[in-house]
Amino acid sequence: MIENSSIWVVSDVDGTLMDHSYDLSPAKETIKKLQKLSIPVILCTSKTASEVKVIRKELNLTDPYIVENGAAIYGESLKRVNGEIILGIKYESLEEILNFISNEIDYILTPLNNLTDQEATQLTGLEGNSLNLMRDRHWSMPFLNPPSYLEEKINICCKKFNVDIFKGNRMSHLLSTKSNKGKAINALKEYSNVQNIEIIGLGDSPNDLPLLLNSDIKIVIPGINGPNLNLLDQLKDFEFTLASEPNGYGWKNEINKMINKLELS
Structure with missing residues (x-):
């Protein structure tokens, strides 16, 4: 169509x-x-x-x-x-980059997929099999929103790794710049x-x-x-x-x- x-x-x-x-x-x-x-x-x-x-x-x-x-x-x-x-790069590569950024800023950035079922339900409202569908992720890396005072440091790190971060209402998303x-x-x-x-x-x-x-x-x-x-x-x-x-x-x-x-x- x-x-x-x-x-x-x-x-x-x-x-x-x-x-x-x-x-x-x-x-x-x-x-x-x-x-x-x-x-x-x-x-x-x-x-x-x-x-x-x-x-x-x-x-x-x-x-x-x-x-x-x-x-x-x-x-x-x-x-x-x-x-x-x-258009993106693999989840596993983004996970490595998120870990590098965490080390650089001395603050653990927590991937959405690392939350327990209870934590994920509290954040997203999803339950049961809906959580499995949410975690079936291949080309992006959602993570818990970091404190605002770290955003400038994080953005500097992003330039090193050719990634961008887009902030949503409930979480942030790490993506390839492409x-x-x-x-x-x-x-x-x-x-x-x-x-x-x-x-x-x-x-x-x-x-x-x-x-x-x-x-x-x-x-x-x-x-x-x-x-x-x-x-x-x-x-x-x-x-x-x-x-x-x-x-x-x-x-x-x-x-x-x-x-x-x-x-x-």
Whole structure:
């Protein structure tokens, strides 16, 4: 479908398409409307491919999807080996780098996958097999947010190892400098070979900044306690829309407005 449409909806998942209780129901009818208009819905998330497969099934999506914060693109329609485009570097290499950075800053940066089930459930709200799907990670390294006073030191270390760190609402993500959500969008555009694609991008936290900066229409989705102020500050020089409701309700409202404009034009 991506080759047949000049408009793509590219959306973050956690806190954007759904709330942190993982409720997808507010957006379901709107996604059906987009499908009737042959507008692809490309999920662009820090989640793993295993997690996104479950979400795609619930939403009846067949479009390509971007996972692990832009480190990999998957899709049955991608004419590549295993239907994948890999931009990141292997998890094991990132784990070594995270350990090096921990030694440099004299502070242990804890990978998400190293948490006990109880700790991971407390942080993410996931339980049981959902934890296994979350841990099935290959191209990115999420870790617990470090104290803010260490961020400058950590960023200096990142330059040595050609990695970037993107901070989300609940955790940080270590990635190769060759991968982020924006670079993944551009790789998918290049693969599709469609000219003049209009990207409608939706996100809620600073790790969505590359997604939004590479979107023609930028939509920020607030949480129940309001928008992420760090993200708003980073977008202050750009035109963007702040949804009036949180999570999936804000997503639904803003996309429905876009659909109404398209139907009237």
